[in-house]
Amino acid sequence: GEDVEQSLFLSVREGDSSVINCTYTDSSSTYLYWYKQEPGAGLQLLTYIFSNMDMKQDQRLTVLLNKKDKHLSLRIADTQTGDSAIYFCAEGQGAQKLVFGQGTRLTINP
């Protein structure tokens, strides 16, 4: 079945870049998503990438997709304390059947 894997924790210094990695198994996924969840809150869509793209940039966020290796990454430039959250990778063929990873907890050190 479909599976999405992420490392559980990442700690970076304020101002550095954060890179959160994700691997997935379903090669038929059309879109891959990154969601952010702040403490006590729901999931907020950060960005997504279509499966025929290699890269997408949106302000401080850069998404890289290696379809051959089924590897997705999210890079956050100039990481700030407000970026502290859990980041979920998700794959799907549209909105209906999203499969989420376990989430990576990003901690920012001063």
Next chain:
Amino acid sequence: DAMVIQNPRYQVTQFGKPVTLSCSQTLNHNVMYWYQQKSSQAPKLLFHYYDKDFNNEADTPDNFQSRRPNTSFCFLDIRSPGLGDAAMYLCATSRSPGLATDTQYFGPGTRLTVL
């Protein structure tokens, strides 16, 4: 602002006492979803409604039921909560289940505690 609203944000119930969680949306989306999220885990889809059509996930326990009386509202009923049902329950909406360009919009969640 158009949004997905969940009430209450925190719910405490007793073991075996039925509980209902509420979700409403002002997005006029066709699809509404309910997820269960336990600590340090991915959200797990329980079921979704596409308009009035109910779609249950195969591994969702019978203890969990849902109602959608109109486009705006959707309820999650837990008939006999057990200790293992303590979790965050997330409601989400999307315009359509089939559009590749669509995505899901989440509410803030209801944290359920079972005593």
